[in-house]
Amino acid sequence: MARFFLLFVSHCYCAFGLIAEYHPIETYDAIVVGAGVSGLSAANTLRNNGVKKVIVLEAGNRIGGRVWTTDTWGSNLELGASWIHGIENSPLFDVVRDMNLTIQPTIYKSGSLSTKLGSMALYDADGKPLSKEEIATLKEYAEKFEGYLDEINEKGRNHTLTYIDALNSFSAKNKFSKQMYDRLYYILRLLNTYEIAVDLQDMSVSVEELYKKTEASGTNGLIPLGYNLIPSKLAKHQSIELNCKVDKISYGDQIIECRTNKGVFKAKNCIVTVPLGVLKADAIAFSPPLPQEKLDVIEKIQVGVFDKIYLFFPKVFWDRHVEWIESIPKPDMRDQIYDIMNLAKYFKQPILLAFTAGSFAKEAEKWSDEKTVDSVMSLLKKIYGNDIPSPSSYMITRWGSDPLFYGSYSSPGLQADEETYATFAEPVMGRLFFAGEATSQTDCSTVLGAFTTGQRAANQLLTGMGIKPRIED
Ligand SMILES: Cc1cc2nc3c(=O)[nH]c(=O)nc-3n(C[C@H](O)[C@H](O)[C@H](O)COP(=O)(O)OP(=O)(O)OC[C@H]3O[C@@H](n4cnc5c(N)ncnc54)[C@H](O)[C@@H]3O)c2cc1C
Structure with a gap:
């Protein structure tokens, strides 16, 4: 009885203060583990x-997972x-349209080297702008390299051939100078590492084939x-238990049990939506252990x-008019690059956003924090001089070390293809879904x-x- 009371009280406070008719349920039709977009989308569907005995268990103190908006600076x-x-x-965009949300288009387009090159101010390691001719040459070779990759892929997929292997052979073929190699390396890293x-x-x-x-x-x-308006919309009318971390999932023929810091939740079915990083870290024990092919793909991706x-x-x-501000590093620092977005262009506030990747x-x-901010500032000083103002405030993410994520998003790496992803998606025993x-x-x-x-x-x-699923509305 005491446990039921606690559950009832916490449900009343969940999901941004939405108070729905939550009742303690002995056995749910479904437990959804994780209140990111996938978990909320599953619960919504x-x-x-008509399946209403559903509870979403979320380890964090908010919904949205890797969708997280802050309005700290207005x-x-x-x-x-x-x-x-x-x-x-x-x-996904249908949801945006239904909500009448405005979209701010950007110049940046996934996978397009030339679009990115056309929307940036590009400087060398000493802070000197590259000339139009230098940028045109870089663009030409970047496009040729894209063609070279297409040629390789037309012959069949080659998972184990890396970007570096391809760059080395392309560079040898074109008899690149060291400077040209370094610049192309930089631009490939900027686009691909910062996407993947x-x-x-x-x-x-x-990778692009996928x-x-x-x-x-x-x-x-x-x-x-x-x-975050998207997860908020999906969370409407859902029963969500925040600060509720699942550490063990026991599954059998009839019932699935999720053990959490708030007790054991039972259901007929369970949808696991925690990030791959969390599964890789064995933060949730499965009993019996997941099938070997599932474990293999968790390792491969x-x-x-x-x-x-x-x-x-x-x-x-x-x-102020470009979308990106970039600086080619010295060769010995070639992996230490920031991809800097000029947010003043879109948000009308003096904000720069520096990305790190890989x-x-x-x-x-x-x-x-201090070292991180100093590092970006020293790059900006090289370009714009020592008299530039210091930032009055900053925000830094660390998704890779956050134990609820252990990373930002999945990447096929050198071993995974769509088959691997398909295996990951397969249900186990018809009750445990991913x-x-x-x-x-x-x-x-x-x-x-x-x-x-x-x-x-x-x-x-x-x-x-x-139940025959009806088409989503
Ligand atoms: C910095 C960054 C930039 C990105 N940029 C883009 C972009 O521009 N466009 C784009 O489309 N995608 C982008 N992504 C990727 C995108 O955010 C994710 O692919 C997507 O949000 C993942 O949703 P999900 O539901 O799969 O996982 P998540 O959102 O991670 O949801 C999983 C939930 O599980 C919870 N959880 C973890 N462990 C437990 C546990 N033991 N018990 C209970 N709950 C648990 C987590 O707290 C989390 O809320 C970006 C991601 C990052 C980090």
Whole structure:
């Protein structure tokens, strides 16, 4: 009785103060583990199909997971996902449209070297701007390199050939000078490592083939009112238990038990949506252990690290019309690069956003805040001079070391292909389902992938319950 009372009280305070009719339930139809977009999308689909005895267990003190908007500085800034990647043929964008949310298109387009090169102010390691001719040459070779990769991939997928292998052979073929090699390395790292979140030597030349499977197309856009409006909408009318960390899932023929710091929750079905990093870290014990093929894919798919450093300045002192400000590092520092976005262009506030990715992001997560800010500032000083103002405030993310995530998003690495993702997505014993960006065969690493895999897992569960899923509205 006491436990029931506690459960009832905590439900009343959950999910941004939404008070729904929650009742303590002995056995739920479904437990959803994780209140990120995939978990909320799954719970929403179940509810829309009449399955109401559903509870979402979330270890953190907020919903949204890797979608996390803050308005600390008066603008809606994203600590996790920023972009909707493609607003056409996207079920995620349908939600945005239904909510009448405005989209702020950006120049940046996933996977396009030339678009990125055309929207940046590019400086060398001494802070000198590259000439138009130098940029044109770089663009020409970057495009040729893209063609070279296409040629390789046309011959068949080659998972183990890395970007570095391809760059080395392309460079030898074109008799590149050391400077040209370094510059192309830089630009490839800037675009690819900062999208896929792993280093070029850990990235297969066939990686883009997987991302090309997406049906979403069109502009990439930001949501000025905040990405978190999407999880908030999906969370409406859901029963969500925050600060409730699952550490063991026991599954059998009839019942699944989730052991948490708030007691044991029982259900007929369970949808696991925790990040791949959490599963890799064995933060949840499964009894019996997950099938070997599931364990193999959890090992095979990589988790990349991608972080953000927001700097708020007293005034804009930088190139105000470009979208990106970039500086090619000295060769001995070639992996220590920041991808800097000029947010003043879109938010009308003096804010710069520096991204880190791959091994550099992992390393920078160990630094103090002061060292991190100083490091970005020394780069800006090289470009704009020592008299630039210091930031009056900053925000730094460390997704790789956060125990509720252990990384920013999945990356195919050198071993995974869509089969691997498909295996990850397979249910176990018809009761234990898996969703989350890392289980998407077409949209891994994105919010879109999280959203659609939540729907997919819910539909699998509904089918198991003998309910024909109706089309999502
Ligand atoms: C810095 C950054 C930038 C990004 N940029 C973009 C972008 O521009 N566009 C884009 O489409 N995508 C982007 N992404 C990726 C995108 O945010 C994710 O793919 C997506 O949000 C993942 O959703 P999910 O539901 O799969 O997982 P999550 O959102 O991680 O949800 C999983 C939930 O499980 C919870 N959890 C963990 N352990 C437990 C446990 N033991 N018990 C209970 N709950 C637990 C977590 O707290 C979390 O809330 C970015 C990610 C990061 C980090």
